[in-house]
Amino acid sequence: MSNIQKLRSRKCTVMHGIDATKVTSPHLFGGKTFDRIIYNFPFAGFFKNLSREATLRKHRRLVSLFLKNAKEIIGENGEIHISHKTNAFHIEWNLESMASSHGLRLIEAPEFDQSDYKNYNTKRGFGGDMNFNCYPSKTYKFGLKRAQVQLLS
Template identity: 75%
Template sequence: MKCLVAKGKWIKHYNSYHRILLMGEGDFSFSASLAMAFGSATYMIATSLDSREFLKKNYEHAMSNIEKLRRRDCIVMHEIDATKIANHHSLGGKTFDRVIFNFPFAGFFKELSREAQLRKHRRLVRRFLKNAKEMMSENGEIHISHKTNNFHIDWNLESVASSRGLKLIEAVEFNQYDYPGYNTKCGFGGNNNFNCYPSQTYKFGLKKGTNSEC
């Protein structure tokens, strides 16, 4: 793998020879940005929780982004739950060098207290990490890009990851413009983008003495 990566093309943290699984894509503009930079996306699988019909109805550029991916041999999948991927009939048993979930969000719960809302978001991240951990290759990493102000910082991603036997490798500033064409979709309908600043990409790996099945 090291020899292949040395020959590969890079965009920020990602190499064209990394086996990459992307979860929770909105209009698939992030995965399309990687694929365009790589030239070939043979080693990528890009997924959305939303159905193809939802994407077509709500996101102006979703279909064109998906076409860019497919032309570059990326596997595109819909209605994939990030909290159940380890048991998915097509994904379970596969391993990846990078598992990416940008800006996970459990939904809007204005009727709930702040602490109750936090519990829902943490539960989403915790269940995702449990599944993603089972799909990490040796020396693989899980990347979560996440806002770092106000409500979001209190998700305490590092603590949630630690409870799943994962350690923080590093957290680096996230810049949307490192990924040309990437649009941060709000989700839950509508074509609006959200302000993703300030935010960081948190990189997690296995703690020493743990394994992917813990």
């Protein structure tokens, strides 16, 4: 039985192929909230003709829009998980700062463990070579800042 089938047998809602920047579209979830929203290795694409700074802005914009939207559909104690590389260019995405600007706080950031995602494979490696190395990476876990949780109660 696949992981998706196991989750569905437990009455979990499993969705993929969703535009990460539009997760609050009313027709997608009809007002549902979620305990966990997971986004493994967000990546806006390869931009060979753009400068490093312009490319960084595209990646940051993708994650920022995702966080802004995902925040609206997590429950009071819900979490947003982003697995993300922690070396070189990726560290400049400043996930913690970005999340904070959207009213989210870092709960923890353990090292990414691919065994947590049995049979997980990324779609593309660097340059589209189908050989993406997930390490070094962390899974950043964000939740609502405490003041917002009190407002929701």
